[in-house]
Amino acid sequence: AKEAGKGTFRFFTEELHKELMEKTFFEMELRQALEKGQFLLHYQPQFDLTTGEIKGMEALARWNHPDRGFIPPLKFIPIAEENGFILPLGEWVLRTACTQAKAWQEQGFPPLRMSVNVSMRQFNLPSFVEDVRRILSETGLHPSHLNLEITESMMSDVKRCETVLQELYEAGITVSIDDFGTGYSSLLYLSKFPLSHLKIDQAFISELSKSNTAIVKAIIDLAKNLELNVIAEGVETEQQGNFLQQLGCNEVQGYLYSKPLPEKEIEQSLFHTV
Numbered sequence: 001a002k003e004a005g006k007g008t009f010r011f012f013t014e015e016l017h018k019e020l021m022e023k024t025f026f027e028m029e030l031r032q033a034l035e036k037g038q039f040l041l042h043y044q045p046q047f048d049l050t051t052g053e054i055k056g057m058e059a060l061a062r063w064n065h066p067d068r069g070f071i072p073p074l075k076f077i078p079i080a081e082e083n084g085f086i087l088p089l090g091e092w093v094l095r096t097a098c099t100q101a102k103a104w105q106e107q108g109f110p111p112l113r114m115s116v117n118v119s120m121r122q123f124n125l126p127s128f129v130e131d132v133r134r135i136l137s138e139t140g141l142h143p144s145h146l147n148l149e150i151t152e153s154m155m156s157d158v159k160r161c162e163t164v165l166q167e168l169y170e171a172g173i174t175v176s177i178d179d180f181g182t183g184y185s186s187l188l189y190l191s192k193f194p195l196s197h198l199k200i201d202q203a204f205i206s207e208l209s210k211s212n213t214a215i216v217k218a219i220i221d222l223a224k225n226l227e228l229n230v231i232a233e234g235v236e237t238e239q240q241g242n243f244l245q246q247l248g249c250n251e252v253q254g255y256l257y258s259k260p261l262p263e264k265e266i267e268q269s270l271f272h273t274v
Ligand code: C2E
Pocket: 044, 059, 060, 061, 072, 073, 074, 077, 090, 093, 117, 118, 119, 178, 179, 202, 233, 234, 235, 236, 253, 254, 255, 256, 260
């Protein structure tokens, strides 16, 4: 028994060691990926549900790993948030998305709202609003064309959140609440904060069954009463789209309409006919 215990212990430490090495290596690769130009953005359009008109798009980070191909954000964003790499990465995402939006406008495409995901670490930086404003002025994108997506968890520090949102509002930048319904935001603050859009989390949309209908309807009604626009995410079926329209949802985003696409494909599929 003593031997086995020892063996198990050694097995554990070897396993842990291996895991740690892999994680360290992954983090090192992650840091270098930015310098090596391995990140890119895909863009997923958001459509007006009544007119079918494109209203905006969400920039989504992609890591094109030389050996492993595309690594999904859910694999590297959490690690980047943990080790702080999200700060340089987030700044790169913001700058790249603004540069792209500006370039499309200069090519004569209709101006759209460019939505960028913001992480907690970025949001909590004392220089956050200043950084965003600097990037806007460096890229020449008008603040009204930038939208920042924050999550309910960032609203837990109410004072900080209120200050930042007020400053963004004064700078002319709109802010959406992402993944709405999965966090714990107080409805009281929702009405106090200057917000533009509320994005219903795709979990509610993918299971738009009887029990969820009431919730989705309640979220849409709530948003309307607060004079916020509602975007439903993760819309995959015609049925979901029709249903959302009946419920009075303003905008939709999802595979039914378009997957997130690289810039060239966005230009071909969305702007070609303009
Ligand atoms: P999110 O912000 O909720 O983004 C929506 C996710 O849903 C995207 O996943 C998108 O590709 C996916 N999606 C869109 N339509 C559909 C659909 O019809 N069905 C299904 N099943 N999925 C759909 P993606 O690109 O893998 O990104 C995952 C998450 O990673 C994002 O969730 C966001 O939280 C984070 N993320 C991505 N890019 C960035 C970034 O630049 N900065 C930060 N901080 N987070 C990012």
